[in-house]
Amino acid sequence: MISTTNKNKQAEPNNKKLQKPNVFEAKGFNLWYGEDQALKNIDFDIAENNVTAIIGPSGCGKSTFLKSLNRMVELVPTVKMAGEIQYRGKNILSSKFGVEELRTKVGMVFQKPNPFPKSIYENVAYGPRIHGIRDKVTLDQIVETSLKGAAIWDEVKDRLHENAYGLSGGQQQRLCIARCLAIEPDVILMDEPTSALDPISTLKVEELVQQLKQNFSIVIVTHNMQQAARISDKTAFFLSGELVEYNDTDVIFSNPRDNRTEDYITGRFG
Amino acid sequence: MGFINHEKVAGKMASRTAKNSFVKGLFLAATLFGLVVLAILIYRIITQGIGYLDGDFFTNFASRRPENAGIKAAIFGSIWLMAVAAPVSIILGVGCAIYLELYAKKNKFTRLIQMNIANLAGVPSIVFGLLGLTVFVRMLEMGRSVLAGGLTMSLLIVPIIVVASQEALRAVSKDIQEASYGLGATKWQTIRRVVLPAAVPGIITGVILALSRAVGETAPLIVIGALSFVAFVPENIWSGFTVMPIQIFNWTSRPQTDFHDVAAAGIVVLLIMLLLMNSIAVLIRNKFSKRY
Numbered sequence: 170m171i172s173t174t175n176k177n178k179q180a181e182p183n184n185k186k187l188q189k190p191n192v193f194e195a196k197g198f199n200l201w202y203g204e205d206q207a208l209k210n211i212d213f214d215i216a217e218n219n220v221t222a223i224i225g226p227s228g229c230g231k232s233t234f235l236k237s238l239n240r241m242v243e244l245v246p247t248v249k250m251a252g253e254i255q256y257r258g259k260n261i262l263s264s265k266f267g268v269e270e271l272r273t274k275v276g277m278v279f280q281k282p283n284p285f286p287k288s289i290y291e292n293v294a295y296g297p298r299i300h301g302i303r304d305k306v307t308l309d310q311i312v313e314t315s316l317k318g319a320a321i322w323d324e325v326k327d328r329l330h331e332n333a334y335g336l337s338g339g340q341q342q343r344l345c346i347a348r349c350l351a352i353e354p355d356v357i358l359m360d361e362p363t364s365a366l367d368p369i370s371t372l373k374v375e376e377l378v379q380q381l382k383q384n385f386s387i388v389i390v391t392h393n394m395q396q397a398a399r400i401s402d403k404t405a406f407f408l409s410g411e412l413v414e415y416n417d418t419d420v421i422f423s424n425p426r427d428n429r430t431e432d433y434i435t436g437r438f439g
Numbered sequence: 440m441g442f443i444n445h446e447k448v449a450g451k452m453a454s455r456t457a458k459n460s461f462v463k464g465l466f467l468a469a470t471l472f473g474l475v476v477l478a479i480l481i482y483r484i485i486t487q488g489i490g491y492l493d494g495d496f497f498t499n500f501a502s503r504r505p506e507n508a509g510i511k512a513a514i515f516g517s518i519w520l521m522a523v524a525a526p527v528s529i530i531l532g533v534g535c536a537i538y539l540e541l542y543a544k545k546n547k548f549t550r551l552i553q554m555n556i557a558n559l560a561g562v563p564s565i566v567f568g569l570l571g572l573t574v575f576v577r578m579l580e581m582g583r584s585v586l587a588g589g590l591t592m593s594l595l596i597v598p599i600i601v602v603a604s605q606e607a608l609r610a611v612s613k614d615i616q617e618a619s620y621g622l623g624a625t626k627w628q629t630i631r632r633v634v635l636p637a638a639v640p641g642i643i644t645g646v647i648l649a650l651s652r653a654v655g656e657t658a659p660l661i662v663i664g665a666l667s668f669v670a671f672v673p674e675n676i677w678s679g680f681t682v683m684p685i686q687i688f689n690w691t692s693r694p695q696t697d698f699h700d701v702a703a704a705g706i707v708v709l710l711i712m713l714l715l716m717n718s719i720a721v722l723i724r725n726k727f728s729k730r731y
């Protein structure tokens with residue numbers, strides 16, 4: 170069984186009460202792109218208000234799994250899925266579950282910053298607008314709160330109506346995070362959010378993730394093991410479409426149970 | 440390693456740079472050739488037609504005397520024709536492109552449709568004229584009306600609009616579409632707020648090119664029986680009509696050389712109309728790109 174306790178509280182004897190509920194529970198989840206199986210029999214529980222990191226060599230299925238959690242993976246027409254992924258107790262793969270509803274609860278930040286070719290303001294207001302918020306005052310508040318939440322307000326507050334493409338890569342990525350916060354999600358998925366950024370911007374995003382975990386559950390894919398070690402509570406190691414090992418981050422990095430995990434984190438392959 | 444012999448490389452350098460400048464000159468000449476021909480053409484037309492380009496030319500109808508001949512009926516005919524053809528072809532063409540590009544599954548059937556549309560864009564216009572004559576003029580009994588002419592023109596340009604719009608839609612970055620879906624937008628919201636605004640400049644360019652083609656097209660309208668000697672402005676979509684290129688063709692085929700100058704004046708007007716259409720396209724395009 171996988172423990173879902175937070176590593177900081179592990180020592181406490183009555184940690185049963187502090188055990189966080191799961192936001193996601195994958196059970197025997199399989200995924201194919203056409204004939205090629207990309208994910209094999211994944212069992213994976215993701216706890217609330219944790220930062221859960223997914224690591225593994227490229228092509229092992231990290232992004233595929235992440236995109237399964239908000240069903241973005243279905244944008245690829247050849248995708249077939251089997252098994253179950255529960256979000257707060259409901260199977261999101263059932264045809265009864267609306268993807269639009271899921272995606273307002275489970276926001277996503279992509280590998281490459283992808284702001285809309287609109288103003289900074291309009292980028293953040295996009296989500297609230299499509300969900301029916303028209304009132305200018307409310308929108309203004311949402312935009313300000315979200316930009317503050319993404320630690321970019323001070324940098325952009327005087328140029329809210331300028332095109333988002335004028336921002337630096339790191340600022341664009343934090344704008345994308347603000348855009349995601351604006352729909353007030355429950356979970357935030359991040360697919361290598363810093364891989365296109367310089368070290369300073371990376372640091373800012375990492376600090377931001379630490380702050381956000383107070384209010385959100387975060388699942389972050391990263392190919393940077395130091396990053397996983399720095400910011401996550403739990404780490405999952407994927408290899409060739411399988412979940413090899415999943416445990417508290419400090420256990421994974423100090424005392425992995427599986428040889429393949431050890432080989433990977435010690436840099437023997439990957 | 441010794442694979443690169445620097446002496447040999449230096450020896451060939453002169454001929455390489457010479458070839459480079461030669462090719463550059465060749466392409467420049469090709470560009471200039473086009474420009475010069477265009478300039479001569481415009482100069483000749485204007486000097487020939489300027490004498491007839493006065494207020495009367497725009498307010499008079501066709502006449503047997505060159506000094507009284509005017510282009511009013513043809514201008515209004517062309518405008519009426521566009522008023523029918525533009526909405527019909529834009530709605531059908533852009534709608535079809537959106538469906539094929541964003542909704543339809545990519546399978547054998549859609550590939551077949553795709554191929555046929557591309558082929559339709561290359562079918563000679565007179566064939567569309569015959570189709571219009573059979574279907575609109577005879578079967579649906581529209582007669583030789585503006586409506587029949589406009590619908591025939593729509594047939595001709597819909598494939599062009601479809602192909603151009605599809606290209607514009609395909610060029611919209613997948614990243615920003617994913618961003619929209621990721622925020623919980625429906626397909627239609629994504630199309631309406633992300634895809635179309637980004638694709639509109641390309642779509643408009645295609646539409647204007649297609650409409651410009653329709654404004655200058657004669658063959659299909661002659662087939663469906665547009666008139667060439669018209670002394671009235673169409674009153675509604677059931678009226679008979681003529682259009683500018685037919686009127687110009689009619690003037691050039693008269694024996695009196697004075698009418699050839701009238702034709703030149705007509706060509707100037709047609710060119711100005713095309714220029715206006717293109718400017719409108721540029722304006723709309725700029726307006727859309729400024730919104731970002």
Ligand SMILES: Nc1ncnc2c1ncn2[C@@H]1O[C@H](COP(=O)(O)OP(=O)(O)O)[C@@H](O)[C@H]1O
Nearest residue numbers: 202207225226227228229230231232233234245
């Ligand atoms: N759109 C796609 N179509 C077909 N195969 C894909 C597609 N996306 C990813 N794959 C395949 O699925 C596997 C996992 O890919 P991905 O999840 O992107 O890996 P990672 O994010 O870990 O680098 C790879 O073998 C990749 O080739």
Ligand SMILES: [Mg+2]
Nearest residue numbers: 231232233360
């Ligand atoms: Mg990836």
